[in-house]
Amino acid sequence: MYNPTVARLTYRALLGRRRALILFILPGLLLVTAIAVRLLTGADDQTTADLLGGFALGTMVPLIGVIAGTGAIGPEIDDGSIVYLLAKPVKRPVIICTKLLVAVGVTIVFSAVPTLIAGLVLGGNSQNLAVAYALSAAVASVAYSAVFLLLGTVTRHAVVAGLVYALVWESLFGSLVAGARTLSVQQWALALGGKVADGGLVTSDVGLPAAVVLLAVVTAGATWYAGQKLRGLTIAGEE
Incomplete structure (x- = not known):
């Protein structure tokens, strides 16, 4: 379920355009903030949890997921170049799975890895916070990539829809409405990170x-449905 040519084209699309700038800006901002906080306040576990949970996992990870997930396929559908890819003898599920793997890899590199480094800078992995939040970021990266890849196949406004979900649902409603938190990728990922961390933070x-x-369910369902939408697009193009 992996095609090297599709992967290479997807990496080039994600890292060779203006959106790549944002991929570097957000982790850079996290690391600069972590260094500044450590220099100003010293090591503090609560501060580490607040910064990694609020900025890294709550904002940076979903935003990078939007960029990587929608950017893996959305622009090709928008400009029509997806037709050339679909004309190749590559099965549609392979295309989707390959693009998902690329999106997951990019999201993990630009979110989970900086989260781990920021956690080490802030508190030296005290109470396993750095590892816990990095694990949560990595797990969330998979689900976000699948969801936003799906958005890229169903709407031309995938980035806007992704931003609404990431900033309004996850960040706003997820922090204010208890019921909304149960339907939050962030909360699902934190459940896994919480098993690694000590101290209950x-x-x-x-x-x-x-x-x-x-x-x-969300990752598999989004991936499957994205494949179905891509298959439908192929049929329309052939007709």
């Missing part, structure tokens, strides 16, 4: 079994 409103099931 990493918490989730969703239990671990439910979180694992929801992450699996």
Whole structure:
């Protein structure tokens, strides 16, 4: 379920355009903030949890997921160049799975890795906070990439829709409305990170079994439906 040519084209699309600038800006901002906080306040576990949970996992990870997920396929559909790819003897599920793997890889590199480094800078992995939040970021990267890749196949306004979900649902409603938190990728990912962290600073409103099931269902469901939409696009093009 992986095609090197499709992967190479997808990496080039993600890292060779203006959106790549944002991919570097957000992690850079996190690291600069972490260094500044450490120099000004010293090591503090609560501060580490607040910064990694609020900025890294709550804002940076979903935004990078939007950029990578929608950018993996959305621009090709918008400008019509997807037709040339679909004309190749590559199965549609392989195209989707390859693009998803690329989007996941990019999101993890630009979100989970900086989260780990920022956590080490802030507190030296005290109470396993750096590893816990990095794990949460990596897990969230998979689900976000699948969801936003799906958006890229169903709407020409995938970036706008992704930003609405990331900033309004995840960040705003997810922090204010208790019921909304149970339907939040961020909370599902935190459930896994909470099992790694010590001291109870990493918490989730969703239990671990439910979180694992929801992450699996959403990721698999979004990937499958994206493949179906791509197959429909092929049929329309052939007709």
